[in-house]
Amino acid sequence: MPHNRINYAAYTSPEVAVHGASRKRISTPLVLMIAAATLMGAHMIARPSFDKIQQSFIDVASPFVSFAQKPLNALDTRVQEFIAWTSIRKDNDSLRAENEKLKEWYQAALMLQSENKALRDLLHVDRDSAHNFITTRVIADGSNTYAKSLVIQGGKDAGVLKGHGVITHEGLIGRVIEAGARTSRVLLLQDINSRIPVTVEGTNERAIMAGTNAAMPVLDHVPADAKITAGQRVITSGLGGLFPFGIPIGETTMNGDGTIGVKLYAASERAQHVQIVDYGIKPLLADPIFSSTAAATEGHGSSEPN
């Protein structure tokens, strides 16, 4: 019964056990490593094409990924809760102080709202047309040590296009960088490749908010004589045509190394649902594919795409 015999020799010799006959021993892993290295090189050279292929794979795998990520997301929530629990007293104190401040702001906001309405009525100002938006779910956290991104449900089939802004109820979190048929990838503001033109409220200083892969992006190209202090609001400047003016992003903080950081309002790592917003503007830096299809997006949406 030779076919029933266990080939102990195959297990005994590590080389043979892993790679079979001596000729194959070198070839198989080597060929695979060369294939992987070629793939890396090709991805670096033809990034847009490979990103599209990558997004197509995610489209196909999205139901499985969405299902499989649920326990991991739950674990992530527990980890975040534990981290938050360790600083609960400090958080409580700062929240009390913030609450007091917010009560004052609430009264001021009511007054300003009433004054604003009266002035608009007086001047017959047209209200801005509503933006198109889609509310959708985050199905995978594509972030790692070297990149910060999210995979969200909803792609070209639901009207999502490259360049659309992605916000939560707290503020801007990023923009769509690749839209597949049913899923899209969002480049988060923290990613090292993210650059957003911003304005610091109060000073009207313009700057570029650059991701650092850490929790806080920094402000680049700040004028030398800019009088920016900690705690000032950072909003989109509208320059470059990527986003309209005034979307809240975060608050300035002074880093130890002399740079100005931005503490983001929106916690993208805890976001479960996001809104993809089409502001109806064509970005100046859009690629031809986006420019030719951007105008095709019509209609207001508020449903979760299937």
Place this chain on the structure above:
Amino acid sequence: MPAVVPILRALPAVLLTLAFTLFSMHSFVLSSLVTLQLLMILHAIYYWTLFRPTLFPAWLAFLLGFAIDIIGGSLLGLNAFLLVFLTTVIARQRRYLLSQPFATQWAGFLLLAIAAESIRWIVMVTVSMTLFSPASALTSAIFNAAIYPLTSLVMPLCLRLISPYKTRGAIDD
């Protein structure tokens, strides 16, 4: 039915490897500076290449690495290359590691985890021309190695299911 039994016995090992693969795609934000991404698939690669190499050939390492690249949105081929390379390295040290006590095997895994994160860090720094802080990579490697004793408790159970008459993984030697 008899043909189904080996498949059922292998199922826990397959599911565990898939779970490790999924876990490898996920990251946890520990602080503003450190993002933890545990390359858990290394546990499966290390254990199976040591104790049952026929169950974890290089092409499987390539496929799982490719899946991590595709779904994780990283540079295509990076993890595929890394996993095949590490499978080859472990296979070459297999005979030595099998004859060592658990502590040495654990230390071997720590070195492997550090090597894996170092390669990823070097490739990403080179590709993106940005000097990333190595803190996240190093922390991930240490955390990954720290949980190896836990996974090394579970994986022998899978091995015993596949080979019920063998009590130790190292019986092959």
